[in-house]
Amino acid sequence: xxxxxxxxxxxxTQTFDYKSEVEVAKGVRVKVPFGCKKVIGxxxxxxxxxxxxxxxxxxxxxxxxxxxxxxxxxxxRWSAQYYHxxxxxxxxxxLPKNLRIGKxxxxxxxxxxxxxxxxxxFSITEEQREAIEKISTSLNKYHGFLLHGVTGSGKTEVYLxxxxxxxxxxxxxxxxVPEIGLTPQMIARFESRLSACIxxxxxQLNETQKLDAYLMAKNGSAGVVLGTRSAIFAPMxxxxxxxxxxxxDTSFKQQSSFRYSARDxxxxxxxxxxxxxxxxxxxxxLEMLKQVMDKKITRLVLAQRAGNxxxxxxxxxxMRTETGVALSAMLVEKMRQHLSNNKQVMLFINRRGYAxxxxxxxxxWKSTCEHCDSSMIYHRHINRLKCHHCNDEKMxxxxxxxxxxxxxxxxxxxxxxxxxTLGSHFVNTPIIRIDRDTTRRKKAxxxxxKQINSGDPCIIVGTQMLAKGxxxxxxxxxxxxxxxxxxLSSNFRGTEYLxxxxxQVSGRAGRSGEQGEVTIQTRYxxxxxxxxxxxxxxxxxxxxxxxxxxQAKMPPFSHQVLICANAKIxxxxxxxxxxxANLLKNIKMxxxxxxxxxxxxxxxxxxxxxxxxxxxxxxxxxxxxxxxTLNQHTHTLTLKNKVRWYLDIDPVE
Ligand code: ADP
Ligand code: ZN
Ligand code: ZN
Numbered sequence: 001x002x003x004x005x006x007x008x009x010x011x012x013t014q015t016f017d018y019k020s021e022v023e024v025a026k027g028v029r030v031k032v033p034f035g036c037k038k039v040i041g042x043x044x045x046x047x048x049x050x051x052x053x054x055x056x057x058x059x060x061x062x063x064x065x066x067x068x069x070x071x072x073x074x075x076x077r078w079s080a081q082y083y084h085x086x087x088x089x090x091x092x093x094x095l096p097k098n099l100r101i102g103k104x105x106x107x108x109x110x111x112x113x114x115x116x117x118x119x120x121x122f123s124i125t126e127e128q129r130e131a132i133e134k135i136s137t138s139l140n141k142y143h144g145f146l147l148h149g150v151t152g153s154g155k156t157e158v159y160l161x162x163x164x165x166x167x168x169x170x171x172x173x174x175x176x177v178p179e180i181g182l183t184p185q186m187i188a189r190f191e192s193r194l195s196a197c198i199x200x201x202x203x204q205l206n207e208t209q210k211l212d213a214y215l216m217a218k219n220g221s222a223g224v225v226l227g228t229r230s231a232i233f234a235p236m237x238x239x240x241x242x243x244x245x246x247x248x249d250t251s252f253k254q255q256s257s258f259r260y261s262a263r264d265x266x267x268x269x270x271x272x273x274x275x276x277x278x279x280x281x282x283x284x285x286l287e288m289l290k291q292v293m294d295k296k297i298t299r300l301v302l303a304q305r306a307g308n309x310x311x312x313x314x315x316x317x318x319m320r321t322e323t324g325v326a327l328s329a330m331l332v333e334k335m336r337q338h339l340s341n342n343k344q345v346m347l348f349i350n351r352r353g354y355a356x357x358x359x360x361x362x363x364x365w366k367s368t369c370e371h372c373d374s375s376m377i378y379h380r381h382i383n384r385l386k387c388h389h390c391n392d393e394k395m396x397x398x399x400x401x402x403x404x405x406x407x408x409x410x411x412x413x414x415x416x417x418x419x420x421t422l423g424s425h426f427v428n429t430p431i432i433r434i435d436r437d438t439t440r441r442k443k444a445x446x447x448x449x450k451q452i453n454s455g456d457p458c459i460i461v462g463t464q465m466l467a468k469g470x471x472x473x474x475x476x477x478x479x480x481x482x483x484x485x486x487x488l489s490s491n492f493r494g495t496e497y498l499x500x501x502x503x504q505v506s507g508r509a510g511r512s513g514e515q516g517e518v519t520i521q522t523r524y525x526x527x528x529x530x531x532x533x534x535x536x537x538x539x540x541x542x543x544x545x546x547x548x549x550x551q552a553k554m555p556p557f558s559h560q561v562l563i564c565a566n567a568k569i570x571x572x573x574x575x576x577x578x579x580x581a582n583l584l585k586n587i588k589m590x591x592x593x594x595x596x597x598x599x600x601x602x603x604x605x606x607x608x609x610x611x612x613x614x615x616x617x618x619x620x621x622x623x624x625x626x627x628x629t630l631n632q633h634t635h636t637l638t639l640k641n642k643v644r645w646y647l648d649i650d651p652v653e
Pocket of ligand 2 (some may be wrong): 364
């Protein structure tokens, strides 16, 4: 008889021991009784004896061969430890749903077979050649490379050539892209260039497709796995290279349940497999720039746009003199010019819906969400007010609930209202709106992209879904509206994110041939960020930010952990964190600073009140030791059953 240590997807840090009549290998799925339920777990180890007396028996062995091999198990264990997250839940995040629920590990339909390969119609630039050469020399060992290339500099070409070299060695390549960067365009580009089987892993696939892709990665038949953040857990026994595109993008951090950073885990996986990792971006995160400063990774620069494309001209429009309008007269005039040259124009506004404010012109009452500290957004086509935080919706009031007058109006602009306003300015020009409301249907986004790629003159209106990775060749101008919120952000990373966004959005303009134009409307034209953004000097801006962070000892010059609690009764959330703070202060770790509890800007969300406690230290080890000690004492917290709480290691929000 054998004793098995099993990881079970429950929010508990420990593992569970079971008896088994037969030997079961590590990494195999087993069905076991748990409480009064049956659950599916993964065997982590065989043991000679258990600390528990009465062991229950496993009910069923689900696999002949392990689902997770030893390196994968090690990687997942490491992740669980680093993020202080239960191993059972970590494993469950890493597996496709069909394996989680016990379906057979069988490929239904082989996909992604090699296509006919096309040769590029250009030769690579000197900068591209140098980058490829440098990375090629360390293909069979661990090394991190920051491929810092301006938008349109041909980073993808560098990935493609290196990927082919690695494939030629019989090895696999993992490519991670941001959530909305994985367009059919990107997949097609890889498929048309690489002689390999390419599978993609992202949320738009159905569960059968996800399982097939997972298993093809696992049996080595997929040469390339192209996916969003969860693809970091794709089993790839012959992994030879990891590429992470748009490294700075925050969608690589999972913001619920198991809060891992796929970007940071890339390094762990690359080290484990002893292979290089390439992080590509036009706007490196301060974290990666710090790694370069510390000589932990190597920065390779592509300073020129590929082909004959040149960087766009960026200018500002001072909106202080243009009250109440979304589009300044100057912006409309510039748009007219480009459209009359048969070019496309894109306007970028980071709010969907019709208008963000529904208010009373008599008494200033404003419609707010009953469940959140936020205002209700008016959606005109359905004539409803919606909360974008909890999805609550209601009919707009006809008369003011405060003063009783019929003086309610909308204020401000979202994508829908902008689309309408544009329609009155540009009667004969097609307007394509791209936001979560117009792309909810699976194929809708693809259809919109197809229309844009036809190259016909049009106005594209979109949210930040549009900021990433798209290559619209006939786009001559980008207008950026309404970014002032980002300048006033309470997040200390606010200006870093805004600069990245502005440069990325600008990068959409003038990708081929003529110089594009970018126009930013703002009420704060004197903000220092514009000194840098207007001249495309992201790197200089980033170094001023790095200096400030170093002085203030903020990340990346220190490490942070967020402990967040939320409860229906506000006091419980705050008091719970105070209990934790007291407990942590007793641990007496001088190198760790403890701040809080503090209420976030949006205190109430979906009827729960939130509080944050921050731990910060320049010594990661002490921080983790402190958390480990905390974990041993959480049972003593008196309010633990009255709150929901989580840890966020290296938080980004
Ligand atoms: P990035 O990923 O850096 O934004 P891309 O790899 O998308 O840039 O390249 C932008 C465009 O330039 C693509 O259409 C690509 O085919 C083209 N391109 C890449 N390298 C070269 C080159 N050496 N010469 C000409 N065109 C190139
Ligand atoms: Zn009123
Ligand atoms: Zn709400």
